[in-house]
Amino acid sequence: MTPSTHTSAPHVRKRGGNTVEPYLYLLPFAIFFALFVIYPVGYGFFVSLHRWDLLADTRPFVGFEYYKNLFTPGTPQAEFFWNSMKNTVFFTAVSVPLLVFTSLGLALLLYRPIIGRAFFRAVFFLPGILTVSVMGILWRWMFDNQIGMVNAARTEIFGLQPLAFLSVEGLAWVPIIIGTVWWTIGFNMTLYLAALGNISQSYYEAAELDGASAWAKFRFITWPLLAPITLFVVVTTALASFQLFGQSLVITAGGPNRSTQSTIQYITEEAFTNNQFSSASAMAFMFGLVMLIFTFLQFRIMARDARGEN
Template structure:
């Protein structure tokens, strides 16, 4: 009986895989943007934070470290910084609450009208879009003249039609918001309208045809087809319009100069006044960071809430 032995197995160790060679080419493409991003975003933010933590005086050779003193002033009742900052922040919030729903609703309504095959549709689209090409100074001067207390077009029309006395629009608290809100809507309506027009062109007509065959009314088609299909665009319009409204500056500066009694002064306008008129650079920098943090929280909450609604819809 012969016993055969299996040949001995030889184990060969695998050679280590070569490491991938790191290429510098992608980083060279990113380098120009990275340099500009650092110079115009990272460095200004860091330098602004440094200024807000020091008592910054251009005429003094030293800028002592004061920590959170200027931040405490913002949250300490009775200080001028707290009184004016929160007052102007409320003014800006009020403007946003009033203007954003009007801008979204008016833009959607115009888009629905101008999406139909009517005569002169292209002309009317251009008419509503053209005010957006004006600068804020031109727009502000125009609406300041229209609502002037004595020689404004609005008061002249009231006098011609109803023999009514002039209304002091620009010098009455509450009424001073009218030219700012109406002028802003007239000025920025065309952009949102264009977004809605583009979105309406992508809604399949077969959905409306199927709804019509099922006996749906125009209101039902709008509610259950148009509104859900436009939800992503509506989210974008609301967020961008709200952010633009919180950046209110030029309209109130040119039309009312923040008056009367700071009732229409925006928070950015007050921060600019604190820094460049009162020469309180550290205080203005601290206000800028507080307002920026507020904007970040507001934007994140708005995106989260409306993105959830779009997903569920």
């Protein structure tokens, strides 16, 4: 007589069962997110709807008055805010392509097995560990109107007259843009180096058998396969460029004539120099909205190109 065997069915948790365990893991992040993101954003919006004076006993509700000031011609807020927005967009439009294509070019050069490759990689990456104040002081000194190294080279080597880089509109952007590229190019270069290492060499071997040139291999193999990382680099670099603050503050102090003043720099001035906290909060929300729209459109366009859609 064989003993009967009993096979017990495994315990299966029903989908949608009542359990709080996943939420307990999310709770610490949710607390910090609410404390340091949700609450400050909500409080800032509340401030923008009131006439906020730290020394006053009452702070009357004014609705969207400070938002209307940003679109009312003739008000200082409208003039200086949109001027700073123009400066920020200009800086972003110039610096992002430079940071993307220059870092890609460096990555392509340093991906090859050349002598001193690790040394050169470190040289291009090391500036990124500097603080913005150190970087700003360095490039302000480099482009100083009188004793700067750039003007010294122009005079001693080429026999040219020195240029007032820091006090002429237009020229003042040169040290800011060059300094920013020098300061941040190493991070993007490292991302591209990692992406290049993930491309299988079999693609290039097959292309060589077909007689493809170096340009053809880059155009039809390297560039398409780098599309996802390029999307990431462009979006993150654009967001960082929109947040321009320290470079223009240290190198040119926003001058001359506010020609290099960034949006965040003007919002800071409105809040902590002019003590107009409500106006500054409204500007911050408007600036955040512009950044969201720009990032959304940029992400959609780049993602569509990465998928090969028309």
